[in-house]
Amino acid sequence: MARLKNFVDQDERRNNFKKIEKIKKEKRSVRGRIIDDWIIDSPNSDLTKKEMQEKLDELYKKGLRRGRVIEVQKRNVFIAEENEKGLPETENLWLCSVAKRHFQRAHKERNFVVVGDRILFEPNAELQFDSDGQPIDTDLPHGVVQHSFLRTSKISRKDPMHPEWEHVMLANIDLVAIVASVLNPEVRWGLIDRFLVQAEIEKIPAVIILNKVDLLENEKLASKDFLETYKKRIAIYKSIGYEIVEICALKPKKNMDNVKYLRKLFKGKLIGFAGHSGVGKSSLLNLMKPEFEQIVDENPDIFYKGRHTTTYNSLLQLDIGAYAIDTPGIRSFDINNYDPITLSYCFPEFRPFKCKYRECAHDHEPQCGIKQAVADGKISKERYRSYMGILKGVSFREGEGDSTDATMIADLKAREQKRDEDLAKEEFLNNEIK
Numbered sequence: 366m367a368r369l370k371n372f373v374d375q376d377e378r379r380n381n382f383k384k385i386e387k388i389k390k391e392k393r394s395v396r397g398r399i400i401d402d403w404i405i406d407s408p409n410s411d412l413t414k415k416e417m418q419e420k421l422d423e424l425y426k427k428g429l430r431r432g433r434v435i436e437v438q439k440r441n442v443f444i445a446e447e448n449e450k451g452l453p454e455t456e457n458l459w460l461c462s463v464a465k466r467h468f469q470r471a472h473k474e475r476n477f478v479v480v481g482d483r484i485l486f487e488p489n490a491e492l493q494f495d496s497d498g499q500p501i502d503t504d505l506p507h508g509v510v511q512h513s514f515l516r517t518s519k520i521s522r523k524d525p526m527h528p529e530w531e532h533v534m535l536a537n538i539d540l541v542a543i544v545a546s547v548l549n550p551e552v553r554w555g556l557i558d559r560f561l562v563q564a565e566i567e568k569i570p571a572v573i574i575l576n577k578v579d580l581l582e583n584e585k586l587a588s589k590d591f592l593e594t595y596k597k598r599i600a601i602y603k604s605i606g607y608e609i610v611e612i613c614a615l616k617p618k619k620n621m622d623n624v625k626y627l628r629k630l631f632k633g634k635l636i637g638f639a640g641h642s643g644v645g646k647s648s649l650l651n652l653m654k655p656e657f658e659q660i661v662d663e664n665p666d667i668f669y670k671g672r673h674t675t676t677y678n679s680l681l682q683l684d685i686g687a688y689a690i691d692t693p694g695i696r697s698f699d700i701n702n703y704d705p706i707t708l709s710y711c712f713p714e715f716r717p718f719k720c721k722y723r724e725c726a727h728d729h730e731p732q733c734g735i736k737q738a739v740a741d742g743k744i745s746k747e748r749y750r751s752y753m754g755i756l757k758g759v760s761f762r763e764g765e766g767d768s769t770d771a772t773m774i775a776d777l778k779a780r781e782q783k784r785d786e787d788l789a790k791e792e793f794l795n796n797e798i799k
């Protein structure tokens with residue numbers, strides 16, 4: 366089983382959780398204080414807090430400035446300079462390249478910088494070139510990204526091209542908005558579960574936003590059976606304690622209460638928007654900032670095939686005193702490898718139940734409290750199946766069902782090769798810094 370590949374020992378894992386908790390308490394990302402005492406690429410990470418501060422002061426003296434990555438286009442990194450409060454000033458933009466020494470991928474991560482990252486950049490006057498070697502036609506001042514601060518949170522997957530690497534999609538977020546559409550494309554609970562696991566690992570609060578509820582009124586699209594299963598699913602997530610907001614981004618006046626609720630929930634936070642392609646993430650963002658001009662298809666095609674309109678992740682400042690990272694819809698999601706203990710921890714409804722064996726994977730083991738709870742109807746079969754699917758390395762693919770049955774697992778290897786070819790073409794990979 367692939368699941369134990371990256372096995373992290375218990376103490377290390379516990380320490381990691383503690384460390385993240387501590388950082389989060391002390392240093393909130395957007396609104397809060399500035400996390401000046403950590404630099405991930407510091408040559409000597411054993412420095413004390415005081416030594417680190419001295420090092421930083423030295424860098425500031427050299428002319429380095431603090432910024433927030435708002436967009437990465439191939440080799441070009443767009444930075445919003447941070448003000449004294451640590452907030453990105455989206456009117457104060459810089460176009461930067463990344464210092465060459467970071468190209469060696471020391472961190473087993475696809476990118477050195479991702480949208481949401483807090484960095485130190487060095488202003489310089491050199492002209493920037495795009496990936497085709499053309500000079501960039503821009504009035505923005507230029508600089509070079511030299512250092513990156515430790516992230517307070519992240520949402521990541523396995524890099525589709527290099528599964529042994531991590532692909533961080535969202536950094537330093539305070540809330541993850543998992544956006545799905547009820548129909549066209551149909552809600553994929555398996556993908557929602559994968560994002561929820563990521564949110565639980567990082568202890569980031571999550572909200573599930575179900576868009577396009579207008580389509581539920583269309584009898585041709587939403588059969589009685591469909592509606593029944595849909596309502597049952599919502600009840601499951603609500604009983605676990607997850608927040609679900611149903612919305613129709615196209616007719617906001619019809620569901621103003623929910624729009625207002627989201628505006629209130631988002632206020633003062635950096636929100637990462639995650640979800641399948643074509644579910645209405647950009648439309649939803651338009652509701653937060655009407656004058657914001659993300660390109661959205663003007664004629665809603667209810668037979669939407671998932672054409673991408675958002676090409677790059679980008680950090681936006683919203684009217685409501687919040688920031689959002691809009692991501693291009695993802696077409697596949699291979700979750701990082703987690704051992705059974707970590708993974709079960711990410712299913713909060715599993716936590717009250719005890720198994721005979723401490724290292725129980727809740728698979729074939731005898732006297733398993735989780736399997737008993739499923740049999741007793743205390744844990745939903747659907748969520749348990751999702752857990753097993755993730756544990757066994759079943760990935761989410763666009764156009765496939767949520768099933769985790771044997772055929773799907775057996776089929777996995779053959780599809781992996783094709784997937785890599787498909788994904789090579791995916792716009793999302795454009796973010797890669799070569």
Ligand SMILES: Nc1nc2c(ncn2[C@@H]2O[C@H](COP(=O)(O)OP(=O)(O)OP(=O)(O)O)[C@@H](O)[C@H]2O)c(=O)[nH]1
Pocket residue numbers: 576577578579580612613614615616641642643644645646647648649660661662663664665666667669671672673674675676692693694695
């Ligand atoms: N029927 C219906 N269509 C909607 C709704 N919200 C958005 N759409 C349509 O769904 C399509 C996709 O919307 P986008 O906002 O571009 O979706 P996205 O998630 O940003 O898409 P990507 O950029 O591909 O990730 C567009 O044609 C929208 O008009 C809704 O509430 N109801």
Ligand SMILES: [Zn+2]
Pocket residue numbers: 720721725726727728730732733734735736
């Ligand atoms: Zn068990």
